[in-house]
Amino acid sequence: MAASHSPLRRLAPQLVILAAVLALNLAVFPDFFRIEFQNGRLFGGVVDVLNRGAPTAILAIGMTLVIATKGIDLSVGAVMAIAGACAAKIVADGHGWGTALAGALAAGAACGIWNGVLVAWLRIQPIVATLVLMVAGRGIAQLVTEGTILTFLNEGLIHLGAGTILGIPTPVVIWIALGAGVTWAVRKTALGLLIEAIGINAAASRLAGINARVLLTCVYLVSGLCAALAGVIVAADIKGADANNAGLWMELDAILAVVIGGNSLLGGRFSITASLLGALIIQSVNSAILLSGMPPEFNLVIKAVLILAILVIQSPRIGHWLYILRASGGDPAPRRAKTVKETAR
């Protein structure tokens, strides 16, 4: 198998872009890569990128699976708000942080199953089906918090967002562990292959005996759970559930992370690692903007230009040109052999 060689090749564009954006950070802020151990926690620019990128990264894990089935989940931002509100409400009522986390995850699971049923059983188009919860979800969250920012002082819950494990911010540990766990689950079992099959050709996969309905529901369930976890982290980070702003527009960042990760919105082959790199690229762009000290009026313009550049570089046409350029310059023979292998896969 070409497995020992292909993962790096698959991730090469994302790694190069990430390196470029990190270099941009270094250019605007020379101390960017300095990491200090301060106050019992790692402290530095890179740590911030890893830490602040956590919500997008966690959402991107679920979103990658959903997009691999040719679906999309627009509701994750609203589900974050619901989960954060539930967690805050539960600790405000005097329960422990374990109960709060379980309650928030249960709320996220319920939202995910709702989306899954709409998509898999009622056959509503994913973009429409999840739009329902995207719009209504924030209202549900506001009902839970009664329109206020529900603050809490539960140490255990706060630890999930603002605490550290061995000096590393907890959100970083959570997203790396979750990413590794889900990648393992889909790649070491047939699960990933089945998900890809649904995304490439739902009818054929059904005929091949894949229970698409259950699998689709499960994929949206995972997305809901990821969103809930991200929501708890965001709420814990500011010690309060802000139903109006928590997770606002995060669904778009998550989709962008998946796209920057080189995954097709038309479903099929996917890479969770690439999506996670996509999330880190987005956060590095945000970090560069903040550290540059530019007036805030330029924020969105700079972000748009950088993202546009990243997507253009990744476009198939540019990739084709690069291929031709390399093929004409170097020895084309081994490359051709590989192309055959990839098509065969």
Added chain:
Amino acid sequence: MTFKATLLAGAVALAPVAAAADDDLTIGFSQIGSESGWRAAETTVTKQQAEARGIDLKFADAQQKQENQIKALRGFIAQGVDGILLAPVVATGWDDVLEEAQEAEIPVILMDRTVDADPSLYLTAVTSDLVHEGKVAGEWLVSEMDGKDCRIVELQGTTGSSPAIDRKTGFEQGIAGHGNLEIVRSQTGDFTRAQGKVVMESFLKAEGPGNICALYAHNDDMAVGAIQAIKEAGLAPGKDIVIVAIDAVPDAHLAIANGEMNATIELTPDMAGPALDALQAYLQDGTEPAKWIQTESRLYTASDDNMAVYEQKKSLGY
């Protein structure tokens, strides 16, 4: 035609009721929605003010949509209310419905925001002065620093929003002419706690923790987020970094009481008090109020009893 006739019939049917009980005023209040804690507090205070004066308040929540507000206003006109309080969601597009209210001889008072319409179409506008709020913050910092050098970082509101522009302008006016005060970094925190914390983290990295002397935030929520970032960087908020913000929400009072914040300027949720005063005076003997009633921008510092204010404000729905 029939619709108008129905409206008219409704108005006629209700008119005698309103006339019979002339002590019992009926006022319509069209609120934008409940997009922020402050907005919720404004609604609560308005209801309290109406109840204290024995006014029958008809409340309509527009859920951030102008068409809902226009519908609500037409409804109030059809019901023949004695006056209308309007917190307009946008500035334009009010002329027609305000003319309808004028024809029905129902005075309209604008609350919190103003509109781009002929001033003769409304009785008065009760708003805070956003520039003044920023200026109070700036002047407080000038007196607090007392000539010492101070590098200030600024957390702006949502880019392009009028509170962000005006509060920035006001603060710059407040510190103008004092060379010891300098704004070294200014970035938007979108008026939210989460962004306030994220942006403050980047300020602390980029400037170096010891090189920031003061933080000015365009609202309290961003300041509360920034306080957490300062703590996580191992500094003492309120001591190592002086913090001044605007709005005076309950959590800011709590932070001041805990010594983690230094000052906040109140954007009072009590717009209804002055508005109803003006309306009652007008309905009683036709006293024309000034076209603009400015609410007080009160400064709260550690010398106030912030714990008491916190307890009192907590129940307002912030």
